[in-house]
Structures are given as structure tokens and as C-alpha cells.
Amino acid sequence: MTLAPHPAPHAVSRLRTTRLARASKPFLARGGPRNARCDGCRLIPSHCMCALRPTVPTRAGVCLIMADIEALKPSNTGWLIADVVADTFAFEWARTEVDPALIALLADPQWQxxxxxxxxxxxxxxxxxxxxxxxxxxxxxxxxxxxxxxDATWPEARKMFRKSPYLNHLPVLSLQSEQLSRYKLRRSQRDTHFCTSEVAALCMELAGETHAAQTLEAYLDVFTNRYLKAKQQQPLNLEDAAHQRLRSLRLPG
Incomplete structure (x- = not known):
């Protein structure tokens, strides 16, 4: 794991920029802090976590198909996946059209x-x-x-699944985990519904990418910690369990 104090824009960041460019009015996050936010991590500057951004080499990749405003939400955890996993791709979902780059990615012979x-x-x-x-x-x-x-709310994800015929040929990986979701920013009505970053961590574990899975879990905990502290206008504790665990996963070099 290496640190990136000034992270370059990744796939989700670029998608967010594209979506903002065509927005007719400013996007206001519901329930979050109203202060200016860091472009690199979407937190307010006093709680910025760009210097903690971990990048873990992986053989596996992630393709995020994101609902309309998902990339704009400061609480979105697909962003965290793109921070950690270099081969993360992000596309906006639309019912009537599909990005040709997404079709090309799914047909790329290097990927299953x-x-x-x-x-x-x-x-x-x-x-x-x-x-x-x-x-x-x-x-x-x-x-x-x-x-x-x-990457969507559960009702949106079900709609996307039904109305995306270009996905119909893919094998469906059904996760069978007894783990309860720890995500505290947007609570599902069912504790067995995972946030997107948690799902990615479970997938990485199945692919044998244990270090990436553990890093995603720890990074989510730090993000959740800092997001809630910012929302509640509370100072950070850099020595709490979440920060210590993320530091412990840092690779040398």
C-alpha cells in the first residue's frame, strides 16, 4: 500500500466531473456538511484523508455501473474502491443507451x-x-x-439489473456472507445489504486478493469515521482503532 497525498483523478472522479458539467443546478448533499469539500476525497479540508489514500496492486478489477447522481454523492463508496483498486472503471447507467466503452470492456479478452x-x-x-x-x-x-x-440504492439496482440486456450473458456472482454491514452513512432497511465498498471487499477476498479486501474494509472505516466527525463538527482522533488498522496494512515502499 502506498500513500498518495495528491491523488490523480480516477474513474469515479472523472465521471463525477462529467456529471457536474451537465448539471442544471448545484448538487446539494443531503444531511452532510455544507462547507467546501476537498476534490480528492469529498470531505471538508479539516477532515481530508487524501494523505491516507491506499493503492493496493491487484490482479482483479472492478467495473462500477453507477446510477444517475451516485457519483455526485459525498457518501458514495464506489469512490473508495477507485482509490484502492487501480483497475476500477466507472460508467453512468442510462435506460435507453449504453456507453460503447463499457461494452468494449466487458468483451476485452483479458477480463472474465x-x-x-x-x-x-x-x-x-x-x-x-x-x-x-x-x-x-x-x-x-x-x-x-x-x-x-x-452502484445504486437497492430499488435502483434492481431496475438497472432488469433493464440492462447487455449484462444478460454474464455469470452472476451471488455473495453468501453472514457478515452484517457496518456502513453507517446510508443505512439499508436490511442489515444484510452491503454498501458498494463492502461488496468489493468481499469480491476481492473471493479472488484471493486478501490484502486488498482488508484495505478496503479499513479504508471504509476511516472514511466513515471522518465523514461523521465532519458532519458532527468533531475533531479527529488519528490514534483510534480505524486509523491504526489502516496504517497497519501499509505495504513497505
Whole structure:
């Protein structure tokens, strides 16, 4: 894990910039601090965490298909995935059209895409519970796993799943975790619903990317900590458990 005090714009940041450019009025985050925010981490300057940004080398990648204003929300955790996982791609979802770059990515022979979605909503023959082993017979030898995540509220994600026929050929990875969500910024009505960053961490674990999974978990905890402290106008404690855990995961160099 390396630190990036001045992080370059990543896929989600670039998508946010594009979305803001065509907005007809300023986006106001509901419930968050009204102060000016850092462009690198979306927190107010006093609680900025850009210097803590971890980048972990991974073989696996993540493709975020984001609902209309998801990239604009300061509480969005897809942003955290793009901070940590270098091969993170981000696309805005639209019902009537699809970005040609997304279609090209899904067809790229270096990747084996998995659409991550609950298996109960999918035909059984499409569902897998683990990352498939590379098989030379079916052309998957040497392919890197690409986890396709629908970054949206649960009702939006279900709509996106139903109305995206270009995803219908992908195997559906159905996560079977007993872990309860710890995300405290936008609480789902069901504790078993994970935020996007938590889903990515579970996927990384399945792909054998244990260090990336642990880093995503720790980074989410630090982000949640700082976001809530900023909202409540409270000072930071750099020696609390969340910050210590993230520091402990830092790779040398």
C-alpha cells in the first residue's frame, strides 16, 4: 500500500466531473456538511484523508455501473474502491443507451466479468458462488476477474439489473456472507445489504486478493469515521482503532 497525498483523478472522479458539467443546478448533499469539500476525497479540508489514500496492486478489477447522481454523492463508496483498486472503471447507467466503452470492456479478452447480484433474482444456471477457476477448454485461462457492481440504492439496482440486456450473458456472482454491514452513512432497511465498498471487499477476498479486501474494509472505516466527525463538527482522533488498522496494512515502499 502506498500513500498518495495528491491523488490523480480516477474513474469515479472523472465521471463525477462529467456529471457536474451537465448539471442544471448545484448538487446539494443531503444531511452532510455544507462547507467546501476537498476534490480528492469529498470531505471538508479539516477532515481530508487524501494523505491516507491506499493503492493496493491487484490482479482483479472492478467495473462500477453507477446510477444517475451516485457519483455526485459525498457518501458514495464506489469512490473508495477507485482509490484502492487501480483497475476500477466507472460508467453512468442510462435506460435507453449504453456507453460503447463499457461494452468494449466487458468483451476485452483479458477480463472474465462477473455481475455481482443476489442469486434469488436470477435464473439458477447463471449463478456462481465463487470465482471460476481458469479453464483452457472454455477460454478462461489467464483471464483476470472483473467484478461488475451496480452502484445504486437497492430499488435502483434492481431496475438497472432488469433493464440492462447487455449484462444478460454474464455469470452472476451471488455473495453468501453472514457478515452484517457496518456502513453507517446510508443505512439499508436490511442489515444484510452491503454498501458498494463492502461488496468489493468481499469480491476481492473471493479472488484471493486478501490484502486488498482488508484495505478496503479499513479504508471504509476511516472514511466513515471522518465523514461523521465532519458532519458532527468533531475533531479527529488519528490514534483510534480505524486509523491504526489502516496504517497497519501499509505495504513497505
Amino acid at each position: 466479468p462477473y455481475l455481482v447480484f443476489p442469486g434469488e433474482f436470477v435464473a439458477a444456471e447463471r449463478v456462481v458462488a465463487d470465482v471460476l477457476a481458469a479453464d483452457p477448454a472454455d477460454g478462461t485461462a489467464g483471464k483476470r476477474p472483473l467484478f461488475v457492481l451496480l
